Amino acid sequence: MSRVLGYLLVLIFILGLNFALPRLLPGDPLTALVGEQDLIISPEYRQELQQRYGLDQPLARQLVVYVDHLVQGDLGYSLYYQAPVAAVMGSALLWTALLCGVSFVISTILGAWLGVELAVQRRQSWAAALVGACLVLESLPGFLLGMALLLVFSLKLGWFPFFGAVDIMPQLNRPAAFGMGVLRHLILPALTLVLAELPGVALLVRASLLKVLAAPYVLGARARGLGEARIKYRYQARNALLPLITRLGLRFGMLWAMALPVEVVFAYPGAGQLLFQALLKRDYPLIQGLLLVSILAVLMGNALAEWGYRWADPRVGSQA
Amino acid sequence: MAKKILWLAPLALVLVGVAFWSAGGGTSSQQYLIGDPQGDWGFPSPFAHNPRGPGYLRVSFLFDTLVWKNAEGFIPALARAWEYQESPPAYVFHLREGVVWHDGKPLTAGDVAFTIDYLTKHPHPWVDIRPIKQVEVTDPYTVRLVLSQPYAPFLEEIAGTMFILPRHIWEQVQDPARFQEPRAAVGSGPYTLAEYRREHGFYRFAAFGQYYLGKPTAPEISFVQVGNELVALKGKAVQAATVPPEAVQELKDQGFTVLSQPHFWCLKLLFNHAKFPQQDLAFRRALAHALNLPDMVSQTLRGQGLPGSPGLLPPDSPWYHSPQTTYPYNPEAAASWLASLGYQRTPEGWQRHGQVLQLEVLTAPPYARAAEYVKKSLQAIGLKVNLRQLDHAILDQRVKTQQFDLALSGHGGLGADPKMINDLSMGPLAAEFLGGYQPPQEFIRLLTEQLYTLDESKRRQLVARVQEQLAQELPAVPLYYPTWFLGHDGRVPWFFTRGGIAKGIPVFFNKMALLPGPGLSGSP
Numbered sequence: 001m002s003r004v005l006g007y008l009l010v011l012i013f014i015l016g017l018n019f020a021l022p023r024l025l026p027g028d029p030l031t032a033l034v035g036e037q038d039l040i041i042s043p044e045y046r047q048e049l050q051q052r053y054g055l056d057q058p059l060a061r062q063l064v065v066y067v068d069h070l071v072q073g074d075l076g077y078s079l080y081y082q083a084p085v086a087a088v089m090g091s092a093l094l095w096t097a098l099l100c101g102v103s104f105v106i107s108t109i110l111g112a113w114l115g116v117e118l119a120v121q122r123r124q125s126w127a128a129a130l131v132g133a134c135l136v137l138e139s140l141p142g143f144l145l146g147m148a149l150l151l152v153f154s155l156k157l158g159w160f161p162f163f164g165a166v167d168i169m170p171q172l173n174r175p176a177a178f179g180m181g182v183l184r185h186l187i188l189p190a191l192t193l194v195l196a197e198l199p200g201v202a203l204l205v206r207a208s209l210l211k212v213l214a215a216p217y218v219l220g221a222r223a224r225g226l227g228e229a230r231i232k233y234r235y236q237a238r239n240a241l242l243p244l245i246t247r248l249g250l251r252f253g254m255l256w257a258m259a260l261p262v263e264v265v266f267a268y269p270g271a272g273q274l275l276f277q278a279l280l281k282r283d284y285p286l287i288q289g290l291l292l293v294s295i296l297a298v299l300m301g302n303a304l305a306e307w308g309y310r311w312a313d314p315r316v317g318s319q320a
Numbered sequence: 321m322a323k324k325i326l327w328l329a330p331l332a333l334v335l336v337g338v339a340f341w342s343a344g345g346g347t348s349s350q351q352y353l354i355g356d357p358q359g360d361w362g363f364p365s366p367f368a369h370n371p372r373g374p375g376y377l378r379v380s381f382l383f384d385t386l387v388w389k390n391a392e393g394f395i396p397a398l399a400r401a402w403e404y405q406e407s408p409p410a411y412v413f414h415l416r417e418g419v420v421w422h423d424g425k426p427l428t429a430g431d432v433a434f435t436i437d438y439l440t441k442h443p444h445p446w447v448d449i450r451p452i453k454q455v456e457v458t459d460p461y462t463v464r465l466v467l468s469q470p471y472a473p474f475l476e477e478i479a480g481t482m483f484i485l486p487r488h489i490w491e492q493v494q495d496p497a498r499f500q501e502p503r504a505a506v507g508s509g510p511y512t513l514a515e516y517r518r519e520h521g522f523y524r525f526a527a528f529g530q531y532y533l534g535k536p537t538a539p540e541i542s543f544v545q546v547g548n549e550l551v552a553l554k555g556k557a558v559q560a561a562t563v564p565p566e567a568v569q570e571l572k573d574q575g576f577t578v579l580s581q582p583h584f585w586c587l588k589l590l591f592n593h594a595k596f597p598q599q600d601l602a603f604r605r606a607l608a609h610a611l612n613l614p615d616m617v618s619q620t621l622r623g624q625g626l627p628g629s630p631g632l633l634p635p636d637s638p639w640y641h642s643p644q645t646t647y648p649y650n651p652e653a654a655a656s657w658l659a660s661l662g663y664q665r666t667p668e669g670w671q672r673h674g675q676v677l678q679l680e681v682l683t684a685p686p687y688a689r690a691a692e693y694v695k696k697s698l699q700a701i702g703l704k705v706n707l708r709q710l711d712h713a714i715l716d717q718r719v720k721t722q723q724f725d726l727a728l729s730g731h732g733g734l735g736a737d738p739k740m741i742n743d744l745s746m747g748p749l750a751a752e753f754l755g756g757y758q759p760p761q762e763f764i765r766l767l768t769e770q771l772y773t774l775d776e777s778k779r780r781q782l783v784a785r786v787q788e789q790l791a792q793e794l795p796a797v798p799l800y801y802p803t804w805f806l807g808h809d810g811r812v813p814w815f816f817t818r819g820g821i822a823k824g825i826p827v828f829f830n831k832m833a834l835l836p837g838p839g840l841s842g843s844p
Contacts, residue, residue, distance in 0.1 A: 026713070026718075027711070027713030027716065027717045028717060045443045048443050080370070082362050082363065082497055091519045150551060155554060162547070162552045163355075163552060164520050164544070165519075168520060265547045267359065267520075267521075267545045268547075269521075280712070280713065282713055
């Protein structure tokens with residue numbers, strides 16, 4: 001119960017912060033809306049815009065309206081996209097959830113497996129080479145990796161599409177073709193994120209596994225005649241996964257941030273790119289909506305991590 | 321190890337299989353895609369589109385105006401002819417008969433009158449209809465617009481920019497920005513809206529068979545968001561896109577058509593006119609002499625641009641005048657102007673009353689190279705300068721509130737009607753565009769006079785004097801006009817509109833290029 005109360009207090013604090021942060025940004029939405037002096041708008045039109053979006057109201061009044069609308073499930077109206085925030089960010093969140101979800105699952109499973117192998121086979125020369133490769137991959141910026149994949153697999157080989165998340169050709173809008181289109185568009189951005197995320201996971205698992213390789217319970221398991229595979233995954237890896245599980249929530253948030261440049265490179269219509277545009281355009285309602293959802297996702301990730309921690313280490317539950 | 325490789329093999333096979341299954345996912349010959357890195361520019365209705373140029377451009381495929389422009393100048397659109405009456409000043413537009421909206425209903429003078437009435441209640445960022453005093457519908461195909469006084473930019477600013485709305489659809493609409501149903505895209509333009517997907521920045525327009533100038537030659541035309549325009553064009557995933565100068569030759573070698581466009585965007589060095597010494601003409605002239613603009617173009621744009629004219633308008637503007645007052649690179653002259661303000665050069669910098677002059681130059685990421693060049697040039701004459709990089713929104717606000725010393729900022733629209741100079745030199749907007757510059761009375765008189773002079777040759781002389789005045793007063797230093805390029809597959813005969821589309825949108829995608837028959841584009 002106290003944990004739920006804690007999460008609730010965090011949520012209230014976040015709502016206040018969520019309202020204040022966009023407004024603390026220098027620059028005003030109307031100047032950003034019409035661009036860098038690209039368009040000369042009359043003072044009358046500027047005033048009309050201010051009234052339309054409630055920007056002429058005092059901040060306290062804007063806060064009341066924001067909370068009131070939020071309680072009714074209304075996230076507001078995007079200043080830049082001239083559409084309800086829920087409609088603008090709904091599909092973007094789904095695309096990012098798909099991209100980040102797939103990358104998260106693949107990078108976690110493959111990364112954990114690779115980490116275990118790197119630790120167990122640490123004396124092999126290929127393992128040392130792979131550790132070096134992991135370090136190089138981890139230090140590469142996501143957009144550079146994405147650009148390289150785009151040039152090789154899309155431009156040179158012509159295997160994958162250049163942009164977007166679906167086939168935009170109307171004749172391909174049949175369900176099966178749509179599904180294939182989604183998959184084809186997903187592969188390169190997801191591969192970029194997996195390549196960017198997997199080394200970190202592998203190195204983390206490897207480091208924590210090295211500490212338990214020769215633990216007494218491993219010796220005990222061997223003495224009982226258990227198979228090497230069982231010892232490796234049930235005894236060693238399970239104990240080495242704790243730091244990884246602790247970082248699960250954080251990792252998902254980081255993956256969300258890493259998705260931004262990848263989404264830009266592949267013109268993938270995700271929430272990262274949308275948030276970037278919203279920040280540039282000082283689109284307060286859209287920033288608020290996206291931040292709120294992001295924060296809820298991270299909170300949820302943390303809750304899941306707590307649950308996962310108890311699963312991996314039953315001592316945590318019994319101590320609580 | 322070999323076992324592990326065997327495990328990974330199926331995964332790789334799946335990847336390659338999916339890739340091969342996907343082969344042939346290019347665009348069909350029916351499709352014509354234009355790539356745009358920004359993507360979404362709002363729902364394409366006259367009131368819901370993003371107020372910037374690309375938003376307006378998309379709507380222009382769906383809605384028509386009374387007149388339009390091609391490469392040569394104004395051409396008839398919904399109005400087959402028009403005439404000007406002097407007393408009282410008025411324009412009479414004779415509409416084409418038989419024009420229909422996308423829903424098949426006829427377009428009449430009543431729709432034009434309704435549009436003007438609607439715009440008085442719902443201001444539009446692109447059209448200021450205040451010069452219109454009265455609207456008279458003399459018959460179903462004739463409308464007379466009486467003006468409060470002669471207004472030279474009328475055709476460009478109003479008749480050539482105002483989308484005519486279907487009365488039967490919009491008369492019930494109270495909140496036009498939120499009216500985003502398919503009916504809101506029913507216009508009288510050459511294309512109908514077939515599809516709009518916000519998240520993909522995707523606009524698909526289908527040719528309108530009953531268009532009064534003939535069915536467009538391209539059955540479909542679309543805009544779509546791309547991550548990298550050049551890569552998408554080279555991979556033939558799009559058929560047209562803006563390309564960087566360094567890719568021009570390579571694209572030509574690959575068989576693409578590459579067009580360069582007039583220089584209607586300018587990067588300026590802004591002065592804060594509320595501060596000394598920036599408010600002093602001698603200081604502004606000193607800085608102008610300290611900058612070697614041709615060298616700046618060569619170094620920061622690799623030669624792909626034109627050095628700024630102190631009269632603001634670029635050499636390829638229809639209204640360009642080469643000012644007699646110029647500021648060639650001359651560090652000695654710069655030093656002499658600084659000395660005239662009482663500054664003395666010391667090893668620490670230029671001092672006055674014991675204080676060293678220190679300047680901060682605000683800049684945004686796209687201008688990083690230009691900013692470095694400005695910094696080095698000013699340091700070369702002994703000024704102490706530091707750069708501060710900000711994002712556009714912050715930079716614009718700092719300029720608007722005059723919280724800066726010097727700033728680099730750019731704007732487009734330089735091909736538009738010279739009314740643009742009035743907008744950025746006078747009134748409250750001067751703070752945003754010229755750092756709070758207060759023009760002298762004589763300059764204001766010239767600007768006002770050119771706005772109300774209908775005789776084009778007389779107006780040309782006045783606009784020339786305006787540019788001369790700008791060169792003398794130097795409220796800001798125009799640094800350069802970059803050259804922009806369009807790469808495309810050559811299927812559509814794109815041309816550059818005189819002065820830019822509508823009131824100066826500097827892009828090639830004029831709908832007239834898609835219409836059948838000669839003469840509509842006006843291009844040679």
